Amino acid sequence: MDIAPPKIEIGKSKALYEQAQKSIPGGVNSPARAFKSVGGTPLFIESAQGAYMTDVDGNEYIDYVGSWGPMIFGHADSDVVHAVQDQATSSTSFGAPTRIEIDVAELVCDLVPSIESVRMVNSGTEATMSAVRVARGFTGRDKIIKFKGNYHGHGDFFLMEAGSGPLTHGTPNSPGVTAGNAEDTLLAEYNDVENVRNLVEAHDDNVACIIVEPIAGNMGCIPPEPGFLEGLREICDEHGVVLIFDEVMTGFRVAPGGAQERYGVTPDMTCLGKIIGGGLPVGAYGGKKEIMNHVSPVGPVYQAGTLSGNPLAMRAGYAVLSKIKETQDTLYDELEAYGAALEEGLADTLDRLGLDYYQTRVGAMGCLFFTEEKVVDQATAKSTDAEMYANYFHGLLDEGVYFAPSQFEAYFFGTEHAERELETTLEAQYDVLKRIH
Incomplete structure (x- = not known):
């Protein structure tokens, strides 16, 4: 997989990854963290607050992984x-x-x-x-x-x-x-x-x-x-x-x-x-x-x-x-509104660039596939362009946006994702997709 070198500095993450591989199988305690699906070096995270994570090199990212789902009210609530x-x-x-x-x-x-x-x-x-x-x-x-x-x-x-x-x-x-x-x-x-x-x-x-x-x-x-x-x-x-x-x-x-x-x-x-x-x-x-x-x-x-x-x-x-329980009357409407805006904004970019894609989203989780066909099962998921997704993922990292490091994972967001995060994400997606198209 041909992955362009990152624009951001990740020297400390690289060093920690090398160190980790000496005492931990593959250097990680869960395989999805190893970036095998997208290539490159996994990032080691130092801290997180709200919708943002900061790695050990001091790079800050809008986080769309949220510890793989739990952070519905953001990090360090x-x-x-x-x-x-x-x-x-x-x-x-x-x-x-x-x-x-x-x-x-x-x-x-x-x-x-x-x-x-x-x-x-x-x-x-x-x-x-x-x-x-x-x-x-x-x-x-x-x-x-x-x-x-x-x-x-x-x-x-x-x-x-x-x-x-x-x-x-x-x-x-x-x-x-x-x-x-x-x-x-x-x-x-x-x-x-x-x-x-x-x-x-x-x-x-x-x-x-x-x-x-x-x-x-x-x-x-x-x-x-x-x-x-x-x-x-x-x-x-x-x-x-x-x-x-x-x-x-x-x-x-x-x-x-x-x-x-x-x-x-x-x-x-x-x-x-x-x-x-x-x-x-x-x-x-x-x-x-x-x-x-x-x-x-x-x-x-x-x-x-x-x-x-x-x-x-x-x-x-x-x-x-x-x-x-206390906020359910408004909570899910708020999450739905953010998800719809993210989905629609990305669709507009993909359509303008003439890219083949299929988006899915249910509430506060979703996925982007690079494909010509509807994705409904494992066979259609595996037929999508995983290399294109890998380049999309790394491009977004360079822009300070952290999506799932695998085509076969969902993205997540929560209440701490708001207008600022939406605008930054959509701008980053446009710049990245235009560049790798």
Whole structure:
């Protein structure tokens, strides 16, 4: 991939990256951070405030990654900072129940349509792994259906045709995943209801659950086609299959109750993360009480975690969720307005320059693809011009705008993105696209 050298000075990031590779695999603790999809040196971040991040070389960027989604109220939100500081003075962990866990659980049950009971865990991966185990225990069945290009974390039974990192790094079937796990995971085509129906009917009532990103965010941002989520709900009802929405990314971002509220389709179980912890490591899974009552210590399905419901994460999450509940009447209209202006401004630039493109956006997340065709699934996402995106990404970095360092990731924004950030971003996009066209 031919990437022009950066105009900005990133000497300290380069030095840290070289140092990191001596003690950390690939120099990063999560593959998407390595810039493998776009080339070049990953930036090491020093600090962030509001809509801006500053790297170790002192370069400032308008941030459209937002820690991959959690920062809906911007970096270092004062309510979150004060909540974490206050909790830290009382200890960072107890390994025992706390009142704040109840407060967060009640807020989650109040906001998310499908959740009557919820269990806190430590990551989105842990949430999805646990939800599938509970679905299997509840139904007494073994097989699960996931969709090509949907990423549900790095659990063994999810790393089959997963999106994002696995797409970039060429490991849709990761070494270390056993044949037994692979056999129990059935792969479906995203946005193809009939394909799912055929899979369920072919497996003799042995499908425990269908797990889906209701808005795919790990092969770029790809919304559900009309009737897709409704079709999954219908199939699950007909065959006694548990429908799981992985809303780790979309939960509280596209509506107060997530994608299920926005599209009016209620799953049996929901997985959450990111926003629910205000930027701290956290996850959760929940759903109907009749299903969640299978979770230990009430039921026989075992799942535990020393740091589950960690008070720091719960205090941060409560600060964010309570603010969402208080401001929901205006919050999502504000985010929608910014997103629409960003989308329309970029479309105007692309049209004027005569570039082939396809844009997607749902609320405060979206993606730009360089392609002639509509992007609806993994195959159409992979057919887009990833090299053009890489040049677009690096061009924007030089202009002080930080988008996702991968074609197969979504961009995010929050309430701290306002008129100034919009104008700067649109000007930068025009200059970059004109230059690389």
